[in-house]
Amino acid sequence: xxxxxxxxxxxxxxxxxRLHVVAGIIIFFAVLMMVIDYFDDASAKEKNWKEPxxxxxxxxxxxxxxxxxQSSEYKEMVKQxxxxxxxxEHDVNPEVGGAAGSAISSVSGMFIKIVLPVxxxxxxxxxxxxxxxxxxxxxILVSPIGRSNILLxxxxxxxxxxxxxxxxxxxxxYLSAIPKNGLGDWNSLIVVGxxxxxxxxxxxxxxxxxxxxxxxxxxxxxxxxxxxxxxHTVTTSxxxxxxxxxxxxxxxxxxxxxxxxxxxxxxxLDIGAHLTGDFDLQNTSLLLSSSVMIATMxxxxxxxxxxxxxxxxxx
Amino acid sequence: MSLEDIVIVENLxxxxxxxxIIHDLSFKVQKGQIYGFLGPxxxxxxxxxxxxxxxxxxxxxxIKIMGYDIQKDFKKVMQNLSAIVENPxxxxxxSGWDNLMxxxxxxxxxxxxxxxxxxxxxxxxxxxxxxKVKNYSLGMKQRLAIAQALVSSPQIxxxxxxxxxxxxxxxxxxxxxxxxxxxxxxxxxxxSSHLLSEIEHLCDHVLIINKGRQVVTGSVSDLxxxxxxxxxxxxxxxxxxxxxxxxxxNNLEVYKENNxxxxxxKKEDIPHMVNFLYEKKIHVYLINQxxxxxxxxxxSVTQGVI
Numbered sequence: 036x037x038x039x040x041x042x043x044x045x046x047x048x049x050x051x052x053r054l055h056v057v058a059g060i061i062i063f064f065a066v067l068m069m070v071i072d073y074f075d076d077a078s079a080k081e082k083n084w085k086e087p088x089x090x091x092x093x094x095x096x097x098x099x100x101x102x103x104x105q106s107s108e109y110k111e112m113v114k115q116x117x118x119x120x121x122x123x124e125h126d127v128n129p130e131v132g133g134a135a136g137s138a139i140s141s142v143s144g145m146f147i148k149i150v151l152p153v154x155x156x157x158x159x160x161x162x163x164x165x166x167x168x169x170x171x172x173x174x175i176l177v178s179p180i181g182r183s184n185i186l187l188x189x190x191x192x193x194x195x196x197x198x199x200x201x202x203x204x205x206x207x208x209y210l211s212a213i214p215k216n217g218l219g220d221w222n223s224l225i226v227v228g229x230x231x232x233x234x235x236x237x238x239x240x241x242x243x244x245x246x247x248x249x250x251x252x253x254x255x256x257x258x259x260x261x262x263x264x265x266x267h268t269v270t271t272s273x274x275x276x277x278x279x280x281x282x283x284x285x286x287x288x289x290x291x292x293x294x295x296x297x298x299x300x301x302x303x304l305d306i307g308a309h310l311t312g313d314f315d316l317q318n319t320s321l322l323l324s325s326s327v328m329i330a331t332m333x334x335x336x337x338x339x340x341x342x343x344x345x346x347x348x349x350x
Numbered sequence: 351m352s353l354e355d356i357v358i359v360e361n362l363x364x365x366x367x368x369x370x371i372i373h374d375l376s377f378k379v380q381k382g383q384i385y386g387f388l389g390p391x392x393x394x395x396x397x398x399x400x401x402x403x404x405x406x407x408x409x410x411x412x413i414k415i416m417g418y419d420i421q422k423d424f425k426k427v428m429q430n431l432s433a434i435v436e437n438p439x440x441x442x443x444x445s446g447w448d449n450l451m452x453x454x455x456x457x458x459x460x461x462x463x464x465x466x467x468x469x470x471x472x473x474x475x476x477x478x479x480x481x482k483v484k485n486y487s488l489g490m491k492q493r494l495a496i497a498q499a500l501v502s503s504p505q506i507x508x509x510x511x512x513x514x515x516x517x518x519x520x521x522x523x524x525x526x527x528x529x530x531x532x533x534x535x536x537x538x539x540x541x542s543s544h545l546l547s548e549i550e551h552l553c554d555h556v557l558i559i560n561k562g563r564q565v566v567t568g569s570v571s572d573l574x575x576x577x578x579x580x581x582x583x584x585x586x587x588x589x590x591x592x593x594x595x596x597x598x599x600n601n602l603e604v605y606k607e608n609n610x611x612x613x614x615x616k617k618e619d620i621p622h623m624v625n626f627l628y629e630k631k632i633h634v635y636l637i638n639q640x641x642x643x644x645x646x647x648x649x650s651v652t653q654g655v656i
Contacts, residue, residue, distance in 0.1 A: 039455030046452070050444050170439035174498070177403045177435065178456050179428035347366075347406035 037184050044192030048158065057154050057200050064150060065207040072137075073215060084128050092119045107291075107317055114312060121232045125224070131237055133219015137212035139237050141205045142244030143307035150204075151248075152255055152280040152304065155197050156273060159259035162189050163343070164272040166350075173350045182344045190260060190336075197252045205245070227310045229320060244307040247325070251304055254328045257335035258300070264342050267350075290316045297323070300331035354380045356506055356538050357402070362411035364397055364562075372397055372562045375411070379506075379540055379555070384532050386553030386570065387542040390652050394562040395542040396436060399510050402540070403433045416505060429458075433508035437515075438495030442484035446475060446494050449483060453501045461501060469497040473527065489520030496527065506538040507531070513548060525551055546648045550574075560652040575618055577647050578603075580640035583611040589632045596630055597623070612640070 048054055095116045102109040122129055131139060163186075166172035175185055212219075221238040259276050266272045283301030290296040297303070297319045306328060308314040309321035316324075357379035364372040372394050379385045389395050400406045402413060404420050404427070413420040415427045440449050450469070454461045470479050473493035483491065492512060499507050512528065513521040529552065531537045543549055549556050550570060558565040566573065585593050587609040594611055597604040602623070603614035615623065624634050 036456065036458040039457075043452050043455050046444075046448070047441065050441070050448065170437065171441055172439075173405060173435050174439045174453075174495075175456070176405055177428065177431075177433045178453070179425045179458060179502075180456050181425055348400070349406065 036180055037188055040180055040184060040188035041191045041195075044162070044189050045195070048192065048196060053158060054196065056157055057196070058203065060150070060154060060157075061200060061204045061207060064146075065204070065211050068208065069211045069215075072212065084130065085123060088119055088123055088129070092116060092123070095119065111317075118226055118232060118312065121226055121234075125226075125234050127224045127226055127234050129226075131219065131223045131225060133217045134209050134212035135219030135221050135223065135237055137216060137219075138205060138209040139225065139241060139244070141208045142241060142248060143305050143310075143313070146204060147248060147251060147307060148284065148304050149280065151197075151201060151252070152283075153277070154200050155193075155252065155255045156259060156276040156280065158196050158200070159193050159256055160263055160273040160276050161269040162193060162260060163263040164267055164269045165263075167267045167348075168269060168350075170350055173348065176348055176350075183340060186260075186264075186340060186343045190256065190339075193256045193260065194253065197256055198249065201245075201248060201252060225311070227312075229309060229312050240310060243310055247307045247310070250325060250328050250332075251306055254300055254332040254335070255304075257332045257339065261335045261339045261342075264339055287315050294318060298327055300327050303327050356381045356416060357385075357540065358412075358414040359402075360412050362398070362401065362413065363409050364394075364401060364406070365409045370409075370562070372401075372408075373564075375559070375564050377557050377564070377567055379538060381505075381538055382532070382536050383555055384528065384539045384541060384553045386549035386556035387540060387559065388544070388546060388549050388556055388648065389542075389559035390544050393544075393559050393652070395544075395559060396510055397562075398559070399433065399435055399508055399540075399542060402508060403431070403435060404428070405435065429502070430505040431508065432499030432502060432504040432506075433510075434492075434495045434499060434512065435508075435510050438491045440483045440491055440494060442486075443482065445482055446470075446479040446486070446490075446497075449494060450479075450498060450501060453498045457502055459502075465503070466501065469500040472500065472530070473497045474523075487520070489516050489523065492516070492520075492524060493527065496531075500531075504537065506540065508540045510542050511544065512541065513543075513545075528552055546645050558648065558651055565651045573647075575616065578614050578616050581613050581615065581620065582607075582638045582640055583613060583634055584609075584636035584638075585611065585627070585632055585634055592630070593627055593632050596627065596632070600626070 095112060099109065099112050099116065102112065121127070130136065163172070166175070176182065180188075221241075222236045224234040225237050225240050226232055226234050227240060258279070262275050263272045266275060279301055283299070283304065286296055286299065287302045290302060294317075297316045302316060303319075303324040305315060306321070306324045309324060314324070355378045357377075359378070360376050362372060362375040363370065375398060387395055387398070397406070401408045402415070402420065404424050407421060416430045418426045420427050441452065444452075447470075450466060454466070467476075470476050473496050475490065475493055475497060478486070478490065483494065486494065496507075496509075496512075509528070513524050516524065525548070528539060528541065532539055541549075541552060553570050555568070556570050556573065557567045583593070590606060590609045590611060594604060594606045597611065597613060602619075605612040613623070620637065624637075627634055
């Protein structure tokens with residue numbers, strides 16, 4: 036019964052051409068990135084990567100000596116220098132070559148912060164609100180499946196499609212980089228770690244990154260479904276969800292002034308960046324960011340089920 | 351509780367935001383009945399149906415369907431009940447068949463292909479079932495919604511204003527479909543309407559509701575019988591005065607209008623009256639009903655006159 040209901044939701048997403056839109060956007064971005072990459076000559080790899088790194092380390096050291104040791108900038112710069120030194124010491128090229136190197140860029144950054152959330156809004160925002168406003172929700176309510184299963188089926192369907200969208204995008208990023216950069220080596224090393232630095236193969240880094248992105252997807256889907264339940268019109272639901280994504284981007288630059296902002300889930304989307312220590316926010320850690328995301332997810336799911344199963348349905 | 355009572359509603363009340371909109375509703379629907387739920391727009395019909403289908407929770411009172419409480423045993427009730435609340439809600443970007451499949455996948459039992467085909471055939475949509483629903487007429491949508499309702503082979507179907515907004519031929523088709531389902535499949539039907547004529551055409555029993563309050567319940571034939579109507583009697587013009595006096599002396603409410611006799615009486619009194627006049631050598635040539643008594647009655651109860 037639940038499996039049937041999940042299938043129903045997937046059929047609806049397909050017939051509404053929602054899947055086509057999502058795939059279209061992903062393909063558009065992949066092509067855009069390919070074109071940018073093609074014209075970007077600066078990415079041409081230098082044979083000797085160590086020399087510029089040595090100069091960079093020296094410059095950083097000079098700069099650090101001028102900084103106040105208590106300032107957050109000092110800590111930031113020391114971290115960067117340590118990483119550079121680690122790379123030199125352990126012979127890890129910071130620029131991973133080939134398509135495998137391009138693929139690692141997809142587990143953090145722009146895609147996770149903006150593109151994926153927008154895709155999830157497209158998939159999720161009308162999943163409850165849309166059916167409430169056109170009335171089709173009532174025919175589902177008046178069936179033996181029960182309200183918690185209805186919501187669960189929608190949640191599962193949305194998660195499946197979102198994960199699919201992420202994997203589709205990652206694979207496309209990888210494939211589209213092959214013509215220019217070659218295959219690359221999944222065993223190349225990458226430096227990870229927040230406090231203590233380590234070098235791990237990039238396939239391992241990819242797996243960790245994808246796992247963290249899974250948390251992001253679960254949280255985003257849960258929050259957007261809650262919004263879709265609370266606001267019965269599609270327009271309100273979509274606008275609010277998009278606002279959330281946009282505000283997340285704006286607020287992250289203000290976190291230096293208001294530390295509390297780090298507890299907002301929407302500023303923690305780029306959780307995968309913690310792996311390489313490139314996370315936007317300060318005074319936070321992978322553990323804290325994951326906790327914020329998971330807590331938000333649990334609260335959203337709880338509220339969604341509480342509202343959806345108890346509320347009078349006046350559709 | 352008799353086994354035949356398929357729906358038992360007791361002291362049902364609903365308040366929304368502190369305002370009571372359904373007051374103390376009690377009724378029973380028996381197996382096989384077409385039960386009419388009659389009231390003007392805004393009288394609380396849809397609210398009551400939403401409570402019957404578990405979409406909203408009653409403030410007090412109980413609803414038992416097939417012996418199960420709608421709130422406690424929602425799933426068991428829904429295995430035996432189908433409902434179309436207000437207008438049919440369909441996915442118009444899908445074909446009629448895909449809409450049916452949505453219902454099939456939601457059920458916890460297997461549905462045979464033959465049964466699905468029968469559902470489509472019963473509502474006479476076989477030719478157009480694979481077309482997108484957005485190309486359907488309102489009548490076709492309503493019929494598809496009934497096919498959806500039939501998929502789970504329910505004991506009872508709740509229909510909320512099933513002919514609302516349809517053209518006369520659509521209304522005629524829908525009414526014969528409802529009669530067919532009741533007669534051939536022995537499905538109990540609970541049907542709401544704001545049209546008395548619909549209830550008169552279709553239903554055995556009726557509950558009249560107005561402003562959230564139950565006004566009358568009873569069998570439709572009793573209701574018709576217990577109401578007086580105005581009839582005009584045509585007799586020989588020379589005997590009109592005599593006829594008038596005879597009826598007047600028999601304590602009937604009677605008037606004379608030109609050469610016609612106007613009588614206010616129950617339908618079942620007419621044969622006696624004609625017989626009585628015949629015995630007095632007065633011949634009745636024609637009897638006409640002047641008004642639709644039940645319609646007047648409905649208007650009077652729903653406008654708070656009675």
